[in-house]
Amino acid sequence: MGEYRYQQNPLVVVKAEGPYLELADGTRILDGNGSWWVSTLGHNHPRLVAALCTQAQKMCHCSLADITHEPAALLAQEISAIAPHGLDQVFYTDNGSTAVEAAVKMAVQFFAQEPNFAARKKMRFVALDGAFHGDTVGASSLGSIDVFRKIFAGLLFDCIHIPVPSHATQTYSAFEALTQIVTQHHHELAGIVVEPVVQGASGMRMYDPMYVRNLRELCDRYNMFLIFDEVFTGYGRLGTMWASELANVVPDFMCVAKGFSGGVLPMGAVLTHRHVLNGFNGGREHAFLYGHSFCGNPLGAAVAREVLAIYRDEQVLAGIPERHARIQSMFQQLQQSPITSRIVQNTRSLGMIGAADLSDTTSGYTATIGWDVYHEARTRGAYLRPLGNTIYVSPALNIPLSSLDQLLNIVYESVESVAKRYVT
Numbered sequence: 001m002g003e004y005r006y007q008q009n010p011l012v013v014v015k016a017e018g019p020y021l022e023l024a025d026g027t028r029i030l031d032g033n034g035s036w037w038v039s040t041l042g043h044n045h046p047r048l049v050a051a052l053c054t055q056a057q058k059m060c061h062c063s064l065a066d067i068t069h070e071p072a073a074l075l076a077q078e079i080s081a082i083a084p085h086g087l088d089q090v091f092y093t094d095n096g097s098t099a100v101e102a103a104v105k106m107a108v109q110f111f112a113q114e115p116n117f118a119a120r121k122k123m124r125f126v127a128l129d130g131a132f133h134g135d136t137v138g139a140s141s142l143g144s145i146d147v148f149r150k151i152f153a154g155l156l157f158d159c160i161h162i163p164v165p166s167h168a169t170q171t172y173s174a175f176e177a178l179t180q181i182v183t184q185h186h187h188e189l190a191g192i193v194v195e196p197v198v199q200g201a202s203g204m205r206m207y208d209p210m211y212v213r214n215l216r217e218l219c220d221r222y223n224m225f226l227i228f229d230e231v232f233t234g235y236g237r238l239g240t241m242w243a244s245e246l247a248n249v250v251p252d253f254m255c256v257a258k259g260f261s262g263g264v265l266p267m268g269a270v271l272t273h274r275h276v277l278n279g280f281n282g283g284r285e286h287a288f289l290y291g292h293s294f295c296g297n298p299l300g301a302a303v304a305r306e307v308l309a310i311y312r313d314e315q316v317l318a319g320i321p322e323r324h325a326r327i328q329s330m331f332q333q334l335q336q337s338p339i340t341s342r343i344v345q346n347t348r349s350l351g352m353i354g355a356a357d358l359s360d361t362t363s364g365y366t367a368t369i370g371w372d373v374y375h376e377a378r379t380r381g382a383y384l385r386p387l388g389n390t391i392y393v394s395p396a397l398n399i400p401l402s403s404l405d406q407l408l409n410i411v412y413e414s415v416e417s418v419a420k421r422y423v424t
């Protein structure tokens with residue numbers, strides 16, 4: 001923290017608009033990661049700001065306890081209309097971590113209330129190596145990134161972590177290994193929690209959608225819930241509205257946040273199906289007693305409705321293929337050019353994500369070469385915060401093409417400039 005407080009030179013941002021962050025000295029820099037992936041429609045989209053102001057004049061907040069209100073009710077209807085088939089029950093939370101917490105608690109409580117006595121033992125979870133599901137204690141329990149987890153290990157609930165297929169050829173063997181674990185432990189397993197297809201925080205790691213398909217079958221076979229954390233992958237990040245569409249699979253729980261409110265307010269939700277809801281009937285003690293003060297708050301709900309309207313009206317998903325092509329081509333070039341290829345490995349892209357691993361003597365989340373690129377990019381006019389030695393872009397889905405080209409140029413030049421220092 002000493003280094004952070006006294007040696008860093010934070011950017012003082014005074015305004016944010018579209019793909020730009022404006023600094024106190026008047027310079028504008030491109031936001032390469034859409035403010036940690038939340039700003040899917042660009043900063044301060046005028047329609048989102050208007051929706052927020054209009055709602056604020058009517059009602060900023062009121063609890064959802066024995067009360068409902070139009071923004072929350074209509075949002076639930078509108079999101080379930082476009083959610084994977086059958087996910088028509090919406091439970092509001094106030095961010096991604098608590099969406100995951102709520103899903104986990106619902107899964108456990110569902111089984112605890114099962115008439116079938118044997119099912120009541122189901123309260124453990126399986127998650128993937130490299131998983132990130134948020135920073136609260138429950139969400140950290142599912143996570144497996146060491147720096148976020150190690151210190152708190154004694155406090156976290158027990159979770160079985162399994163290897164992720166890092167290459168298509170490993171999809172089958174990784175699934176076989178998982179099947180063995182599940183065959184052995186299914187009596188006590190409530191569910192499998194995954195970031196489908198792309199693991200964001202562990203370094204934009206991508207895996208075969210086929211693996212996700214297999215998870216569905218395994219969960220059906222062994223009476224376990226399939227929980228998708230689409231906090232990052234949802235809202236078009238991978239080119240389709242939901243990552244589950246890439247695998248043609250419907251989970252039992254889908255957690256959303258980040259793009260849910262277009263990065264305007266903290267807001268999240270868990271979607272599930274009616275069968276799960278039915279597990280909470282039969283007496284007051286069977287209810288799901290869970291609720292944050294700001295669950296489903298009207299401001300967030302009004303904005304989240306407008307987000308969906310903008311996706312429809314502005315055909316946001318239709319603009320992704322041409323943006324993806326540019327992202328893909330620049331990252332391929334990083335791997336091919338003689339200079340940048342000295343330090344670049346494993347370039348990959350999907351939808352509105354492009355990523356590359358940089359080789360360095362240190363590795364993991366605390367590696368520093370990504371930060372060398374960050375500093376280069378900053379002097380060239382882009383904010384490009386790395387994930388350890390992984391550099392990536394994950395901009396607003398509607399970033400203007402000219403801004404995207406500019407951003408990608410800056411990434412290229414910044415990597416090239418760092419690569420030149422690594423001449424042997």
Ligand SMILES: *Cc1c(COP(=O)(O)O)cnc(C)c1O
Nearest residue numbers: 095096097132133134231232257
């Ligand atoms: C960011 C993130 C979370 C946590 O969301 P918060 O709103 O920051 O609590 C959970 N899961 C995934 C996959 C994320 O990327």
